[in-house]
Amino acid sequence: MANLTSLKVKNARPGTYGDGKGLYLRVKPSGSRSWILRVQHQGRRQDIGLGSVDDVSLAEARDSASRLRRIARLGDDAIAERDRGKIRIVTFQEAADLAYTELGKGWSEKTALQFRSSLDLHVVPLLGRKRVGDIETAQILAALGPIWTAKPQIARKVRHRILQVLAFAKSHGWRTAPLPELADLSRGLAKQPKSKGYSAVPFPELPGFYAAERVKDASPARLALMFTILTAARSGEVRKATWNQIDLKAREWRRAASIMKSGEPHVVMLSQHAVDVLKLARVRFSDEGLIFPSFHGKMLADMSLSKMMKLAGRSETVHGFRSSFRDWAAEKMPHVPAMVPEMALAHSVGTAVEKAYLRSDLKVLRMQLMSDWGAFVTSASPKTTSANRAGKNQTIVAAKERGLK
Template sequence: MVNFCGNAKEGSTLKSLTALKVRTAGPGIHGDGKGLYLRVKPSGARSWVLRVQYNGKRQDIGLGSTDDLTLAEAREKAAYLRKIARRGDDAIAERDKAKIKIPTFAEAVERAHAELGKGWAEKTAEQFKSSLETHAVPAIGKRRVDQIETAHIIAALAPIWTDKPQIARKVRHRIMQTLAFSKSHGWRTEAVPLAKEITDGLAKQPESKGFRAMPYKELPTFLAELIGEEDSPARLALVFTVLTAARSGEVRKAHWSEIDWEAREWNRPADHMKSGKPHTVPLSDAALAILDRAAERYGDDGLIFPNGKGKTLSDAALGKMLKDSGRGETVHGFRSSFRDWAAERMPHIPYAVAEMALAHSVGDATERAYLRTDLRDLRRSLSDAWGAFAAPSISSDRGDIIRMERV
């Protein structure tokens, strides 16, 4: 319970103040009742003070000067803070919250992007900001972050929820990131809505089909046709992408400095990886044969698969190879082809090995903390088997393959 203090010293009184008394009272502390006091300094400066008990100790809470608060406003503010104190909460902390300027959602996006983006890849930070500015800010950008409720988020997501389901889910996550960031800075007291609370208020999304993937049983025939055609940077890059189960961007940006011929490894730097962490790929004979071809045609310095101008291949270049072959799958889908093959044809290889081959995180944070190996030897066995299956014509078990000597 709150114990409101009685008579104050220095001329205080329990009689209610009046607007005239507030203006004319002499130096001292003058009571208005229920712990609200007018403090007048010898200089004539006048301010409001609320006195309460919190955790067994007296709290004197400055409410502001009489220039900023009228008597009526001071009483209203005091009544609100007394209510906070009766709940057993800290009235000073509540008063200080009122001093914080609560940003709008649009302003919070800017601040979250500036701070959180320091730990993200440049592309991730750019997508965070651009997706929210496109799909969330128009609907809720002018609303203060402490006023945003589940219904507001639902209204912002509804136009894209079924038409662009993957983007909508990312925008939902980024809205919640922004609200969580706001809560951590004291701009918001309410809990961030749960994803399920938002989903429950929206239509059921169409079943995700993911990236269209080629059935792995069709892969050897497809690669044999590619390998048999005239070499081009995009064609070789696509075959290498398949044989390493890599993301196309990792292959398109790959430099010869990343290749360790002696160790038969591709050491991908952190800034080329989606995870932001370096990753080593054991190279099969088939993958090394593709590198031999690339080195012979384009040299072994700089980009491995440069375009005609010596620059990085475009994202569409590899996809064009698929379209020109009459296929409707995506380049990214070959990672699914690899994962299906590993599950069905290599069941003796642990699940974690195939996931690490795809540069996926394995297990929860605790499990990863205890996993001190990257399972390199097991991944090499898996890579060799994948190369022999997908591209037998350029694998070492055939006698007509002559490996180039590296200097």
């Protein structure tokens, strides 16, 4: 049975005090306090220093002593193990930094930065100086509580990242306790509000919306919005799109991994309607660099497409057009295999086994689907009041197109 308490450690006078199982507190006449572990190695006694009381708590000293005793019982040199750094007292912040350095090698730059910044903001101020081996469910709940209902999506990601750090620490021997159970973490927090996702224009309303936008001024942001709708792409991918990614002859938009959320390259099959938008952009702006540059020649701002939605009197999000596309495919194209629209959206499809056997990118099926989608989106006629303006714009564009050939 342990003999020492935190109070005894604090008030002990010069001398040596046993805690049991070979662990001792040594207090020097100067007042300095340190931990000593006595073990047998190859028939001889070894005194192993475990650090100062100022740096190592009683609980931490007991944990280190327990692990070193196991090493000694196996016949290994516990001192050598300690000196090689295999037995370490690591704080949560240190473990998080080390996890970021090692695990981040396999992450995208964005994922790595989000991992570090979210922990630094929401966890490190409360748990950063605590020993990673001592962190329990209650302490994790305390860190998650302030953001659990206010920022539910971020909170779930932070919870996952905390467990990643603890698992990383356990794999390196800095933690011996089991990881907290997700069920226990859920029971200790309020029920989160139901996620509403991205609000989307109902697909039956989309042709009317598109027809109204088509006759307005063809600004960079508006053309980018139209292209976003026709390709069911993410707005960030459209804003970053450049002409060297486009093959008009093959009707393909070849996106590099660097602009993709998944970190994987992806090809969008372009309907003729999407190609028409590209040709209009080429006439109005340039056929080099960004396809939809701002009026200053730089990439459009993040909110520029959202502004088009507000000007149109809509409250839905630009990202929601991806949901509109998926709903349309499910309801109006039931004969098309589900993986085709999923691949069109650049989603990962199939199990690991299915992916191993699926070598086709289904370009033919995706081209037909995107052509059908383009035909649906553009199926409504512009309002009569705008018909003359639209016809004039089309005549000007056609004339300029002939001049480019």
